[in-house]
Amino acid sequence: MPAERPTILATSGGYRPGARTHLEFHRLVHFAVELSGATRPRLCHVGTAGGDQRSFNAHVDEAGRVAGWEVSHLNLFTMPPTADLAGFLLEHDVVWVGGGSVANLLAVWEVHGLGAAMRRAWEAGVVLGGVSAGSICWHVGGSTDSFGPELRVVTNGLGLLPYGNGVHYDSEALRRPTIHAAVASGALPLTYCTDDGAGLLYRGTELVEAVSERRSGGAYVVRREESSGIAQEETLDIRRL
Template sequence: MPAEQPTILATSGGYRAGLRTNLEFGALVREAVELSGATRPKLCHIGTAAGDQRWFNADVSEAGRLVGWEVSHLNLFTMPPTTDIAAFLLEHDVVWVGGGSVANLLAVWEVHGLGDALRQAWQAGVVLGGVSAGSICWHVGGTTDSFGPELRVVTNGLGLLPYGNGVHHDSEALRRPAIHAAVAAGELPLTYCTDDGAGLLYRGTDMVEAVSERRSGGAYVVRRDNSSGTAQEDSLDIRRL
């Protein structure tokens, strides 16, 4: 059962430590599944940003078993599991992209044509989501520590969403000023940002709601004031899951 319209949930969260397992799905991943409308959910996890670590895949699979979801993994190292990645993605209700290096993720995806495949899935109603690198990737770009501790701007995101994206806005001190500087300089367009535990729900290309799996933390929009050449940040209303 596909979502009624193209849907993306871009977040700074989604996982939590399990009681008896290393990992459980948090409220943000559950929200992505609910948005899909699936009664017997099939979730595809993509761990490119962290190098397709098999031990982490196992943790994600175990988290899926706990909630009764079918979980599969699109590993690109050392090779994709199929010659038709778009068809593989279309077999799922949700695609969830893990965190890590967004620069490396985008480079590897480009080699394998994943951008076109993910666009097809999105347009067909497969809910796309993810955390950190798995949030920035859907946008025009954002700030990243992919190259080192001094944040840099990437602008070669998939561009399904015509905005910039900032993640971990509250937990990493360099994130907010880096986003403000990039927006003020025109490196990034209007940019939506999330604190840890928060997510941005997009229907088509419209940001329609901010949500959070935590009691604190928020979401924000940063836009350039053309008269002053500075960045202006405003808080968004947020629904607690």
């Protein structure tokens, strides 16, 4: 069952330790499934940013069993499962992209033409979502530790959303100043950011609301003040899931 409008849930969360498993899907992933309207959800996990680790895929499979969902994986290492990647994605209600190296993710996706396949799925009503690298990838770009502990800015995101994106805003001290500097310099456009546990819901390219699976933490928008060239930050209203 496709979503009514193209939908993206870009987050800094989605997982939690399981009671009897390594991890479970937290409220943000459940919210992504709710947005799809599916009664028998089919979730596609994409672990490119983490190198398609089969051990982590197994943890995601367990989380799927706990939730009662059908979970599959789009592994690009050592080769894609099919020549029809768009068709593979369209078989699912939700695509959830895991964290890791967004720079590596974007490079590998480019080689396999996955960006066009993701756009087709998005336009068809498959809910796209993810955490960290799986949040930045939908935007123009954002800050990343893909190259080392000193944060850098990537600007070759898929651009489904015409904004920058900041993740882990409250848990990594360098994230905020890196985003502010990038917006002030014009390296990033208007940029939406999330604390750990928070997510940004977009319908089409419009931000509809910020949500959080935690009692604390928030979401923010950073824009460049044209007269001064200074980045200004505003706290967004947030709904607790």
